[in-house]
Amino acid sequence: MRLSQSFIPTMRQDPGEAEVISHRLMLRAGMIRKVAAGIYSYLPLGLRVIRKIETIVREEMNRVGAQELLLPILSPAELWEETGRWDFYGKELVRLHDRHERNFCLGPTHEEVVTDLFRREVRSYRQLPLTLYQIQTKFRDEIRPRFGLMRGREFIMKDAYSFDQDEAGAQQNYQRMYHAYCQIFSRTGLNFRPVEADTGLIGGISSHEFMVLANTGEELIVFDPESSYAANVERAEVALPQEKKSEELQPLEKVSTPNTKSVEDLCDFLKVDASRVVKTLLYQTGDNEITAVLIRGDHQANEIKIQRFLGLHDLTLASPELVEKIIAAPVGFVGPVGISNIRLLADNALRTLTDFIVGGNQTDVHLINVNSTRDFVIHDWGDFRQAQAGDPSPKSGQPMQTARGIEVGHVFMLGTKYSEKMGATYLDAEGQSHPAIMGCYGIGIGRTAAAAIEQNHDEKGIYWPMPIAPFHAQILPVTASEAVRVASEQLYKELEDQHIEVLLDDRNERGGVKFNDADMIGTPYHIIIGDKGLAKNTIEVKDRKTGEKIHLAPSEVTSWIKHAVMQKLRVQN
């Protein structure tokens, strides 16, 4: 392609609207343009990258036997009412109605639509297993769209759905998809890690997220360097503490602690470490009901774990009014001692904690040398806190580490959640009807492109991994002579004839402009043709990522490039 005739509007300056590096570079390299918050146009260069990623995804989906179809973007409310998600999905679901006032939504995901298709068409176990997928634009009215393609309201997703007759088959399908995902992200040239994850709004039994490791990632993961264990902090289990509880307990004491509403204030005042303090978090779990959760002062409560334990899907801290009403203690000084009318949960970390500090249920009063069982009764123990760096791994017991990641893929075992509600059943060999066992599997295509940039850039711009690069090579005629023009045109033709995707910068620009644009766009190989080189009968080939340069005779360039491109495509295959 000729740059002079291409719609690749690069920008010299950083746009004010973008903060995150991938967003900035996509705008500056002329890959995308914003239409509204979280809604983007893909310009030719950006679309080429998107298509490359889609191609890899298609190849790997097809390889594991998934079949591509295309479901509608618009779907009727009735399907969503069947599963309860019309209400449950909340404001994120883009709702609209037609001229007859019938309700529809723009698909944020397609479990309902595909399950409806299945129940209409599939009757027999002989038709199973069945895995269907599509690559399509999705709509989610995100609370806060941000970072360009990283979190859009409209975005391109590959979503796949599997149907099996039994648990074993479903597990097998899940494993196949898991490996296909590993294959896909390896092929895109990304440094990624699959982690155990929470199932969120999609629901279901188990799931893994595929995280591209990047410091700018929105997700925090913990992993065990000694074993394969890795999980989203939302999900990560914390092993039971090992050390024994000391037997000699100090007597309970009441102390005055003026104006110490936070754990931090209290630690400063009493000159103790936060690990000696226990905070009492009060959650509203019913109209007039509060549940207390005890967490060590230096730990973070994990509301997802608490929700799961309580079987709720919505958990909020109790209002100060409700607290006053039910336990008659001031917020900030609440503690478990002497409270009888609410359920008390405690994080496992408290099992080995003795002589700790809690709120005294009076303004400006705390209790010290408090001990569970002796001073109050815990109704339920559990893992209620967020994992953090240094926590023991549930597999090896070794201290875990944390890392930031970008979630680019997610695989779920759904079980029969959707098939039961929607009557998606098949007949087995005995003529018995069973709900199909489902799985669903998503990949954010645009987000994968953004993650690739987060992981592959320097101060000058992007350096694409070959398999998803918009072009394999770029020709930069850096001086204006006829000899350079002729040599560039000839090489351009040779490379195109060899099916190398090549961009010819035939603009009437100075060398510096071409160098800078090429560095920003991130084509893996830059072929630099100038009078200086031609005088010595050489053309320079530069590796964008490493900066390594080699000088070749003009007649050698095409075969060298072809070989190098093939090599890089194959290595990452």
Add this chain to the structure above:
RNA sequence: CGGGGCGUAGCGCAGCCCGGUAGCGCGCCUGCUUUGGGAGCAGGAUGUCGGAGGUUCAAAUCCUCUCGCCCCGACCA
């Protein structure tokens, strides 16, 4: 939705406190010179100052309302 910030030329910004001519850099157009890391000179075009109302002789500037966007927190591919 809560908190912080921003809307002025295609892009990046100044001007606003203290009301009176809309400005700078880059880009764009024309010409000449230039051409291996964002060229030089000369000339030129470009604005409902986000929108609506108000105050005033006079509003980018002051007041009210509104819309949009960005960043930080609760959601997710």
